[in-house]
Amino acid sequence: MLRPALRLAVFALLLPSSLLLAQNPAAPVAKHVLETSPEPPLQVYRDHSIRDIEAIGNRNVGCSRGFGNWYGLERQVAMGKQYSEQVESSSKLVKDPAVTEYVNRIAQDVVRNSDSLVPFTIKVIDSDDINAFAFPGGFFYVDSGLILAADNEAEFAGVMAHEIAHVAACHAARGRTRGQLMNMASIPMMMVGGPICFAAYETLTVSAPFTYLKFSRHFEAEADFLGVQYMYKAGYDPQALTSFFEKVKGMERVKDSKVARAFATHPQTRDRIEKTQQEINTLLPPETQYKVDSSEFQEIKAKLYHDSMHRQSTGRPTLHRMPSLETSPAP
Numbered sequence: 536m537l538r539p540a541l542r543l544a545v546f547a548l549l550l551p552s553s554l555l556l557a558q559n560p561a562a563p564v565a566k567h568v569l570e571t572s573p574e575p576p577l578q579v580y581r582d583h584s585i586r587d588i589e590a591i592g593n594r595n596v597g598c599s600r601g602f603g604n605w606y607g608l609e610r611q612v613a614m615g616k617q618y619s620e621q622v623e624s625s626s627k628l629v630k631d632p633a634v635t636e637y638v639n640r641i642a643q644d645v646v647r648n649s650d651s652l653v654p655f656t657i658k659v660i661d662s663d664d665i666n667a668f669a670f671p672g673g674f675f676y677v678d679s680g681l682i683l684a685a686d687n688e689a690e691f692a693g694v695m696a697h698e699i700a701h702v703a704a705c706h707a708a709r710g711r712t713r714g715q716l717m718n719m720a721s722i723p724m725m726m727v728g729g730p731i732c733f734a735a736y737e738t739l740t741v742s743a744p745f746t747y748l749k750f751s752r753h754f755e756a757e758a759d760f761l762g763v764q765y766m767y768k769a770g771y772d773p774q775a776l777t778s779f780f781e782k783v784k785g786m787e788r789v790k791d792s793k794v795a796r797a798f799a800t801h802p803q804t805r806d807r808i809e810k811t812q813q814e815i816n817t818l819l820p821p822e823t824q825y826k827v828d829s830s831e832f833q834e835i836k837a838k839l840y841h842d843s844m845h846r847q848s849t850g851r852p853t854l855h856r857m858p859s860l861e862t863s864p865a866p
Contacts, residue, residue, distance in 0.1 A: 576817070577817060577818070577820060578817050578818060583595075585760070585761070586818060588764060588767075588768070588818060588819065588820075591648065591649065591650060591764060591765070591768050592648070592649070592650055594650060596650045596703060596704045596761065597704045597705055597706075597709060597757075598652060598703075598704065598705040598708075603709055603712060603713075604705055604708050604709045604712050605708070605711075605712045606671070606705070606708035606711070606712065608652055608653055608672075610708075611653070611671035611672045611705065611707070611708050612653060612671070612672030612673070613672070614670070614671050614672060614707075615670035615671040615672030615673065615674040616672060616674065618670045618671075618674070619656075619670055619674035619676075622660075622670075622676060623658075626660045626661075626662070626676075627660065627661040627662075628658055628659065628660060628661065629658075629659040629660070629661050629679055629839075631838070631842070633835065633838065634659055634679075634835055634838065634839065635658070635659055637831060637832075637835050638657060638659050638677055638682070638835075639657045641688065641691065641692055641695070642655060642657045642675060642677070642695050642699070643655065643657070644692075644769050645692055645695055645696045645699055645765050645766060645769045646673075646699055647769075648765050648768035648769040649696075649699050649700070649703045649761070649765045649768075650703040650704070650761070651673065651699060651702055651703040652703070653672055653673040653702065654673055655669075655673040655674075655675050655699070655702075656673060656674055656675065657675045657676075657677065658675070658676055658677070659676075659677050659678075659679055659682075660676050660677070660678050660679065661679055662678040662679060662680055663678075663679075663680040663683075663843075664678040664680050664681075665678065665680045665681050665683075665684040666678050666680070666681060667681055667694055667695055667698050668698060669698040669699065669701055669702045670702075670707070671702065671705070671707045671708055672702075673702055675695075675698065675699070675702075677695065679839050679843075681694060682835065682836055682839055683836060683839055683840060683843075685779065685832075685836075687775065687827055687828035687832065688771075688826065688827070688828050688829050688831075688832035689766070689771045689772050689775035689825070689826060689827045689828065690775045690776070690778060690779040691832065692766050692769065692771050692775070692826075693762065693763070693766050693771065693773075693775045693776030693779055694776070694779060696761075696762040696763070696765040696766040696769075696771075696776070697758050697759060697762035697776065698758075699762070699765060700757070700758040700759075700760075700761035700762045700765060701750065701754070701758050703761060703765075704754070704757055704758070704761060706750050706754040706757070706758065707750075709754075710750060710751065710754065755807075756807065756810065759776070759807065759810075759811045759814075760811070760814055762776060763776055763777075763811060763814065763815055763819070764818070764819070767815075767819050769826075770822075770825065770826045771825060771826050771827070772825035772826070772827050773815045773819055774815065775827065776811065777808055777811050777812050777815070780807070780808050780811070781808060784805070784808065
C-alpha cells in the first residue's frame with residue numbers, strides 16, 4: 536500500500552496545471568512574460584547614409600547640387616550674408632563678451648560634430664523671443680530669451696543643433712529650388728522656348744529673409760533627426776531636445792506665449808516628439824555619461840536675467856521677466 540505522502544504526490548501529478556497555479560498565486564504565468572514589450576533593438580549602419588552615426592561629417596545629407604538643389608555653397612553664403620545684414624540692421628545684438636564667447640563656443644562644438652560644409656558665424660540678439668534661427672551659409676542668431684527659457688545647457692545645445700541641422704542639410708536652398716520648380720511648372724511651355732535659363736527666371740522672384748525659415752514638415756522632421764545626432768555626437772544627452780519639445784508642446788495652449796509664437800512654424804506634434812524619441816532609442820547607443828548642464832550656463836543665464844532687470848528699472852525696453860518653461864501648463 537502506498538504511503539499517505541506518496542499518494543498525495545501522485546494525486547498532485549494528476550491535477551490540471553491550471554488548478555495548481557490557482558492554488559499557488561506566486562507561480563509565474565507564462566503569458567505575462569509574452570506580453571512584455573522588449574526594448575527596440577539598436578540599429579547600426581555603416582553605409583555613410585544619413586543614419587550612419589560614425590560617418591557624421593563625412594556623408595551627404597542633401598547638399599549635393601543638382602535637380603533638387605540649384606544653389607552651390609558659395610551662393611548660399613552670399614545669400615545668407617545679405618539676409619544677416621538685414622537682420623542686424625533692425626536688431627540689437629548682445630555685446631557682452633562673456634555671453635557671446637560662451638554661446639559661440641557651445642554652438643561651434645555642435646557644428647564641429649555636424650555635417651555642415653560651411654563655417655558658422657554665431658551672434659546673440661537681445662530679445663525676449665524664445666528662438667534661434669540660421670540662414671544659408673551658416674549665419675546663426677540666438678535670441679537671449681532662448682537662453683533664459685532653457686533649463687540647462689543640453690536643452691540650449693539641442694535647439695541650436697536643430698537649427699544647425701537646417702544649414703547642414705541645405706534646407707533653405709532645397710526648399711527654394713522646389714518652390715521655383717513648382718512656379719516654373721505653371722509657365723506655359725510656349726513661353727519657355729527651349730532650355731530654361733534659371734538665372735533670368737531667378738530675377739523674377741523676390742523673397743524676404745525669413746521666408747527661408749518656413750520649412751516643410753519633412754525638413755523639420757529631418758532637422759529633428761539630424762539635431763539629436765549632432766548633440767549626441769557633441770556629448771549631450773539627446774533626451775534634452777525631446778524634453779524641450781515637450782515643454783513647448785505644453786505652451787501651445789497659451790495663445791500669448793512667446794514659446795508658442797516662436798515655434799508656430801514648426802509645431803511640436805505628439806507624432807513628431809514620439810518619432811524623435813524612437814530614433815534616439817534605435818540609432819544612438821546609450822552612453823554612461825552625458826553633458827546635461829554646467830555652472831557656466833547657469834552663470835550666463837543669471838547674467839542675462841540681471842542685465843534685463845537692470846535695463847527694465849531704467850525704463851528702457853528689455854526682457855520683462857525670466858521665463859520658465861517648467862511652470863507651463865501640461866499638454
